[in-house]
Amino acid sequence: MFNQLFPNVDWVKMWEATYDTLYMTVISTGVTFVLGLVIGIVLFLTSPHQIWANKIVNFLTGSLVNIFRSIPFIILIILLIPFTKYLLGTIRGVNAALPALIIGSAPFYARMVLIALREIDKGVIEAARSMGAKTSTIIWKVLIPESFPALLSGITVTAVTLVGYTAMAGIIGAGGLGNLAYLEGFQRSREDVTILATIFILIIVFILQWIGDAITAKTDKR
């Protein structure tokens, strides 16, 4: 039945493209989580009245985040071509998409981290300080665990955005479902391929959202 509905679909290519999309999404989400968390924590701790309160560092980090967050992703990919080429020696393939995916989404996630950290009760940080906690203890044992559900729902949103970004990256040659839908579907007028690729992307997004929501609910003890 599938073959009647989707006569032009090459299943080997379809699965390969799905794997590529998943690969790009998972790796870039992982790196974005770590990078965004670091930047977000720096933004938080250097803001006024915090432990590392520092106007200059806060301003510079904040500006950098805002600049990269404002550049449309499709333009960012093009701007980063020389950088990617220097880093990986090529601009084709799934790995070549990673720098742009990460640089595009880490500042976005850093903002979400900042919002999550601001939601933490100031009194809890004060309590930890009153117990003689070091800053590293406050980061690992107060800031991250206390904002964890918000950090998780933030990374879920980011991961979903990243699935979309991989499709855009696909169009300029990164591979994945976006690439397949464009080259095999759109350019060859095979609508069934485009539709199936879209369905696959939707399924990936739903699964990501479902996993994110489930873990968030489980860790939220408020």
Add this chain to the structure above:
Amino acid sequence: MIELKDISKIYRTKNGEITAVNDVNLSINKGEIFGIIGYSGAGKSTMIRLLNGLEKPSSGTVEVNGQKISSISGTQLRQARQKISMIFQHFNLLWSRTVADNIAFPLEIAGVPKAERAKRVKELIDLVGLSGRENAYPSQLSGGQKQRVGIARALANNPEVLLCDEATSALDPETTDAILELLLDINKRLGLTIVLITHEMHVIRKICRRVAVMEAGRVVETGDVLQVFQNPQAEITKNFVMQVSGTKESKESIEQILVNYPTGKIVKLTFIGNKTEQPVISQIIKDFDVEVNIVHGNITQTTSGPYGTLIVQIDGKPNQVEEAFKLLATREIQAEVIDHV
């Protein structure tokens, strides 16, 4: 134990300077429960945070437990803080941790090994009466239970000083009393010094030995709680004493009495300590030809003994009333004639 010398704290804001604490000198003895009372904005929050270095004074020195808190920093200050713990109005527990893990937090900070931590947590949970709740999360606890966790957490590293930042202000009256009992019990059992700030005179009279009254950044009055109750000097102190002696409510009944009984005298008697147990009133009635009409009475328990006020109308022949007064004076009871409200 705790010595504040010439302390001032000035905050610089966009709208100019704000003096939160103004030239305060204070000394608190080892093992006592010391209360600082004031309305919000009086500077008591800043005061208590000077004691563990969460705030640094603009001038003056803070010495706690032999260490100059106002001048140490880094590791030295962090180690000192492990012996000066604090409980808070809004408890400030980590919602992501269970009761047991919250209490273990300061032990983790102090680097206590895991097995020892578990043992100590168990002791503390028993001490504050939370057995059976160790695996609950803060969100599953009542306010009083949360404060018990706060207290257990504060006691984890065997502190020398416990700072209480409006620790009962978010609790209902019954829970407040239970928490105050617990603090009193801990003070007796462990001999640790407790400094608390509050805006409720009830808290002061219930557990404090000495009190400092703050207004606009200054300490306007200090002394033994009983003495302050008996003989408040500053206007603000009189207001605070009225909170618990109930004399505010009695104003109306006195007015009524003054109208109904234009003759005789309305007298406010103040009894301190064991004098509250003497049958003075019946003696006056027996010995002199006077009528005594009780308008208002109140006894307040403090840690140094009871303190009572009694408002009565004494009527009779002027010379008899005079004689009755003389008797009261020999009993060292303060008698004050009220002829207007």
